[in-house]
Amino acid sequence: MSAKSNTDETQETSQADNQKRYWQSNLRLLGKLLFVWFIVSFGCGIILADWLDQFSIFGFKLGFWFAQQGAIYVFVVLIFVYSRQMKSLDRKFGVGDDKGPEEESQL
Amino acid sequence: MSTQLLTYLFVGSSFALYIGIAIWSRAGSTKDFYVAGGGVHPVVNGMATAADWMSAASFISMAGIISFIGRDGSVYLLGWTGGYVLLALLLAPYLRKFGRFTVPDFIGERYYSQAARIVAVICLIFVSFTYVAGQMRGVGIVFSRFLEVEVTTGVIIGMAVVFMYSVLGGMKGITYTQVAQYCVLIFAYMVPAIFISIMITDNPIPQLGFGAEVNDGSGLSVLDKLDGVLLDLGFSAYTEGSKSTIDVFAITAALMFGTAGLPHVLVRFFTVPKVSDARLSAGYALAFIAILYTTAPAVASFARLNLVDTVHNTAYADAPEWFGNWESTGLIAWQDKNDDGIMQYGAGAALSPSKPSFDGNTGVHGERLLTNEPTSSVNEVYIDRDIMVLANPEIAGLPGWVIALVAAGGVAAALSTAAGLLLVISSAISHDLLKKTLLPKITEKQELLYARIAAAVAVCIAGLFGIYPPAFVAQVVAFAFGLAAASLFPALLLGIFSKRANKEGAIAGMLVGLAFTFTYIAYFKFVAPELNSADHWLWGISPEGIGTIGMLLNFSIAIVVSRLTAEPPQSVQDLVDNIRIPSGAKAAVDH
Structure with missing residues (x-):
């Protein structure tokens, strides 16, 4: 972008705006996923564990199961969900890394 | 064939495999050496990360610890897996986008300060060395028990193998050997677990087996039976915890945030081609890790049950052979x-x-x-708790080849982690300390030579730790996490998520976090060990969990100091903008 014209400036601001909105969607997604992360581990596995123990799942006390099995499964799912959702966010805002090399070289 | 011979065969051929891979994947450039050329497939990287992560502590010690402390052992299971969520969501993609070679590299650039870089190098070396020492003990135990060689000889053989592939191959050699090591270690962990699960419950899936009914006709589930047996012997019930909730919370958090801040794990995500690959790769890594981590609590409960069954009220003269074998190792x-x-x-x-x-x-x-x-x-x-996993196949009376397999798996777990740690130590020294600070004029060839020398020296020091373990090593390993959580994690997180975070804040935060956590641990472990009980702890938080408080301190100080001092220069704020979007990521380069 050598010649500074009006259109270039609007493009620049809209690009910055686009990035800002991308970042905010990212933060919202992080908030949701980390909420789940906290609930299954510190929530069900630790704080609520004693109360949950009155229920049972697959023959385990529920709180015990969350702490030694369940939370780990949820962790794995969370990362794959994150990876998928981010890929679609990347596409939506046009900031992904799966574009052709010509487009990439401009950034 | 005797078990001994089988063990030699299994361990020997796994060594031959690792060395073969090392020769095939020699590093030709610093980029090969530090980040394996930057072109590693996400699944391959996930597998290598899993092997890198699962150390002798995970393979040998963890199930043993859980076996003896029961429910309280959950802190390790939650802490060492939950950290990957933080790593994948908060750090790995951004550090990949940043695209350099080392963790101190990021801190140095982001906080535009050589002092910050040096502080990060110090944290890294401290964390990594305490960790690597623990691996060598693992190698020593396996060798002394299964190959019946002196621990010293065992450690030297182990060191020679690590030397071959880390010094020659750098990250490239390590990545591909770690893939092989993952396969060896997970196979070695699962085979006896499945056997024992079938023997005790008829259920071939250990994850379900330890909730299922014992097949002795009593109608009790494994955990109910274990609770009953242990209560009879005067222990507390297996499924009840004895640590306070706040302490469990703090320890779990320290392990989680520490995991996310461990340099040898973070650096693995520098090796994949793209930002989206880094995210995906973290998912694969955790999936591969979860296979072992969800099996470990099952192994723990089966092992405890078997142990009580075979040992309690048995005449010494009738004790099974394994008892005498382990007795001769002193464990x-x-x-x-x-x-x-x-x-x-x-x-x-x-x-x-x-x-x-x-x-x-x-x-x-x-x-x-x-x-x-x-x-x-x-x-x-x-x-000794460390023998539970290794002795488990013998306690359960499994065939010799399973025992030999477990020995090979234990060695694979220890070597893969040791190699990963040695690599981050050597790259921190050759890249951050020499190239970026002391000797900026050296050529790439010289830097590569220094990296190899540093790796060689680190291998020797680690070997010495293994042969002459300082008394405090075993205790200190768990604290590596607290220190990583209190020093590196906040600096990395703020570096990405706060544009306002500046060098004054980051340095003050890291130093206070490290100093506070280190002092607390040192006080209760070495200065006044007699006071190490809940009554004297700060808010009932044990030294294992204090890293969580250290981390909160680090965050508060970093934020407050950053607010009170000048904001970072525009170029750094642009850098933060740049790492927040995936597009335009190039392979890791040396700028």
Whole structure:
């Protein structure tokens, strides 16, 4: 972008705006996923564990199961969900890394 | 074939495989050496990360610890897996986009400060060395028990193998050997677990087996039976915790945030081609790790049940062969307090002091005699927790090839982690300390040479730790996490998520976090160990969990100091903008 014209400036601001909105969607997604992360581990596995123990799942006390099995499964799912959702966010805002090399070289 | 011969065969051929891979994947450039050329497939990287992560502590010690502390052992399971969520969501993609070679590289650039870089190097070396020492103990145990060589010889052989592939191959060699090591270690972990699960419950899936009914006709589930058996012997119930909720919370958090801040794990995500690959790769890594981590609590409960069954109220003369084998390594001991020739197992320390020391003679039943004073407890049996996984196949009476496989798996776990740690130590020295700070004029070829020399020196130091383990090593390993959480994690997180975070804030935060956590641990572990109990701890938080408080301190200080001092220069704020979007990521380069 050598010649500074009006259109270039609007493009620049809209690009910055686009990035800002991308970042905010990212933060919202992080908030949701980390909420789940906290609930299954510190929530069900630790704080609520004693109360949950009155229920049972697959023959385990529920709180015990969350702490030694369940939370780990949820962790794995969370990362794959994150990876998928981010890929679609990347596409939506046009900031992904799966574009052709010509487009990439401009950034 | 004898078990001994099989073990030589399995361990020997796994070594040949690792060395073969090392020769095939020699590093030609610093980029090969530091980040494996930057073109590693996400699944391959996930597998390598899993092997890198699962150390001798995960493979050998973790199930043993859980076996003896039951429910409280959940802190390790949650902490060492939950950290990957933080790593994948908060750090890995951004550090990949940043695209350099090392973790201190990021801190140095983001906080536009050589001082910050050096502080990060110090944190990194401290964390990594305490960790690597623990791996060498693992190698030593496996060698002394299964190959019946001196621990020293065992450590030297192990070091020679690591030397071959880390010094020659750098990250490239390590990545591909770690893939092989993952396959060896997970196979070695799962085979006995499945066997034992079938033997005890008829259910071939250990994850379900330890909730299922025991097939002895009692109708009790494994955990109910275990609770009952342990209560009878005077222990607390397996599924009940004895640590306070706040302490469990703090320890879990320290392990989680520490995991996310461990340099040897973070650097693995520098090796994939794209930002989206880094996210995906973290998912694969955790999936591969979860296979072992969800099996470990099952192994723990089966092992404890089997142990009580085979040992308690058994005459020493009728004890199975494994008992004598482990007794000769000094990791099991029996003191016949009531002179009945029968082993009584129960709660409480069997010996005083608690570690056995043998006087070299054997008693009337053939047991190794001890110089320890007997305690008032009825318990006559000393069992080191570290042997549970290794002895498990023998306790369950599994065939020799399974035992040999477990030995090869234990060595794979220890070597893969040791190699990863040695690599981050050597790259921190050759890249951050020499190239970026002390000798900026060296060429790439010289830097590569220095990297190899640093790796070689680090291998030798780690070997010394293994042969002459300082008494404090075993205790310190768990603290590596607290220190990583309190020092590196906040600096990395703020560096990405706060544009306002500046060098004054980051340096102050890292130093205070590290100093606070280190002092607390050192005070209770070395200065005044007699005060190390819940009554004297800050808010009931043990030294294992104090990293969480150190981290909060680090965050608060970093934020407040950053607010009070000048904001970072525009170029740094642009850098933060740039790492927040995936597009335009190039392979890791040396700018």
